[in-house]
Amino acid sequence: MSSEEPLVVEAVYLYEKENAKAHRTFNYELVHLDPPTPVLRRGQAFNVAVRFNREYVDETDIVRLLFSFGPNPNILRGTRGVNTVTNRDSYLTDLEAWGVRMIGVSGEDLSVEVRSPIDSPVGVWQLNVETTTLGRKKPPNTYNYENDIYLLFNPWLKEDLVFMEDEQLLDEYVLTDVGKIWVGPWGSSRGREWVFGQFDASVLPACQLLLERSGIKAVSRGDPVKMCRAISRITNSNDDKGVITGRWDGQYEDGTAPASWTGSVPILEQFLETGESVNYGQCWVFAGTVTTICRALGIPSRVVSNLVSAHDANASLSVDRYYDKDNEELEYDPNNIEGEDSIWNYHVWNDVWMARPDLPKGYGGWQAIDSTPQEPSEGVYQCGPASVEAIRQGGVGYNYDVTFMVASVNADLMRWKEDPESELGYSKIDCNKYHIGRMILTKAPWIFDPNGDRDREDITSLYKAKEGTEAERLTLYRAVRSTEMAKRFYSLPSPGKEDVEFDLEDLERVNIGQPFAVTVHMKNKSDQPRTIQAILSAGSVYYTGVKANLVKRASGDFVLQPHATEQLRLVVTVDDYLDKLVEYCIMKLYCIATVKETRQTWADEDDFQVLKPTILIKIDNEPMVGKPSTITLSFKNPLRRILTECKFNYAGPGLSKNKTLMFRDVGPEEDVYVEHQLVPQKSGPQKIIATFTSKQLLDITGSAAIDVLDEDE
Secondary structure, three states: OOOOOOOOEEEEEOOHHHHHHHHOOOOOHHHHOOOOOOEEEOOOEEEEEEEEOOOOOOOOEEEEEEEEEOOOOOOOOOOEEEEEOOOOOOOOOOOOOOEEEEEEEEOOEEEEEEEOOOOOOOEEEEEEEEEEEOOOOOOOEEEEOOOOEEEEOOOOOOOOOOOOOOHHHHHHHHHOOEEEEEEOOOOOOEEEEEEOOOOOOOHHHHHHHHHHHHOOOHHHOOOHHHHHHHHHHHOEOOOOOOOEEEOOOOOOOOOOOHHHOOEOHHHHHHHHHHOOOEEEEOHHHHHHHHHHHHHHHOOOEEEEEEEEEEEOOOOOOEEEEEEOOOOOEOOOOOOOOOOOOEEEEEEEEEEEEEOOOOOOOOOOEEEEEOOOOOOEEOOEEOOOOEEHHHHHHOOOOOOOOHHHHHHHHHOEEEEEEEOOOOOOOEEEEEEEOOOOOOEEEEEOOOOOOOOOOOOEEEOHHHHOOOOOOHHHHHHHHHHHHOOHHHHHHHHOOOOOOOOEEEEEOOOOOEEOOOOEEEEEEEEEOOOOOEEEEEEEEEEEEOOOOOEEEEEEEEEEEEEEOOOOEEEEEEEEOHHHHHHHOOOOOEEEEEEEEEEOOOOOEEEEEEEEEEEOOOOEEEEOOOOEOOOOEEEEEEEEOOOOOOEOOEEEEEEEOOOEEEEEEEEOOEOOOOEEEEEEEEOOOOOEEEEEEEEEEOOOOOOEEEEEEEEEEOOOO
8 A cells, every 4th residue: 555645544542541540530430431431631631542554654644633622613712723743842832722742653553642722611522633645635534533522620730720739629629529518507507418429421411511501602611710600500590491490489299309319410410311400409409519510520619508698689788677666577678679688597609719810819719609599690690700708808899799799698687667757767776797697618628427517617717707806897898888779778877775685595406396495585774664565486487588487476565674684485386386397497586676665676586497317327248349238228207297208319429329219108206217229339438328308307318438348358
């Protein structure tokens, strides 16, 4: 065969496993399928070999590698790379171009090293090989490599915008596939286990689909700021065909109750298979899924829970509650037509790590993004990335959505009472500076405490200065000064003479099926008697702060003698509250009192969760790779009633895909016990997570850490 005829490519080898080891992508299931899919990180060299139909002749053969991305690949836009293979060292200088270097020729085989640009778009690339000979006029031979090539962000490389200097932290924020999400009100919050499962075979293809849906242009897919904004937009299905539909009213018959998910994989699998939004999620489900997507794409990410979170609907940087002259709370906000302010018992969003070349120095690092639909930003339900440092400093002018985030963690709770003498029609009766953003939590790196709390990290100080300090007030006022609406609210005077001290006692822990009491302590610090009119109530609420049912209330007038103390008490029995609980068994205690003589009005509230049992998970013998093991899940029904429509879910990467077990009705106070067989796939320390849901009782969870032996051990 003459060497005048161009080479014909017979095969292209992408050494999927070897390259994956060097690129820290060996955990991706796609790399191990048959045929394997290459998963690589941008800006880092990888090896390719090409086999031809004859020996390669350096003087006359021309071989080009063409990498292309998206619908209309273009070299100028960075979505196409064309390289001619030569044995000259012209490579490795320009980090922003594709580089190819010949490593060696052995008969018909040509080995080359390729490096993608450090700012390459992230996602699926295609590879073609063109061959021709020197001086030939006819079109070249073209060979299409049939598999997708995934290119990811590279946080290990300092030139990448998502680079994280502390490499150990990347083990947690990129490579760890099981974590925890703190849920529940302040005082009784707990870490809920969640399987991120970013290495599952369905995750990267699901990421491709959701990015297509988000409308982000191919050329923007290398920019972590634009990518994270798109992810915050498309994870919810509020105004587009996003991944998850949010629902908060307890009606989940046509989908999965948010409380029964064990992690993100079944959600992304269903989205990928059907192309439809998955029913149903709530903030922590959105946030768990966002961490899966970000970690899968190589963006360091963690889940952040803000206990007592404000939703400021009118950019007043305050959450406002209004009362009529009889101290009854108004059902609407007279000063806000757009919607009303609310306080969520807790709200969950994400931090993602990146440099911010679009902002002044010092605002890189952790950035907050929120994929739970609350407010449109630039006309679409999306939020962030907001620099956490900008939130801490009240720098509301820096993109994106910093004002909204400052309010979430640090708004003042203001209470207003009907007052015909005030020009607003209301006067300020109370301003609580400590209520919002009680504590901001995430999972601490490298430790996992099944059913416990040792792996909790308090990051409140990253988001705001210490409550009550001058720095914290200055930050808030700095944000207030730059926001028109807030200036008006904060300029109104606070109430005058206050000589009666009130204190609502916080409830520590109440187990479901036990009674509890609400107590308010009062002290008259003046030399005159004081007449007090008080309302004390307990009700059930959704975690978004939306009222569900009034459980019990007491009101009365009484006289407090000079310097005397008194307590008001409301006892709530099991029969009072059990039928009125909703979803996560959260109760709101609430008190408002007015002193007749001075018109002093005081109000306070406390949220707590009625606690439920934990699922106990046991696995028999010593579990071994490839051998069936029996797993048992058990807990005691704490209610004196039958549970219907019962189901267990359990999952653990390396142990088992998500399994749903339908279960019979459970009798009152019965010990529930279920056995199931699983076959571990991976050796080493593994985690398993379970949930139980029924019509009468939701949100029962548990987890266990398990060591799986290798077949040879």
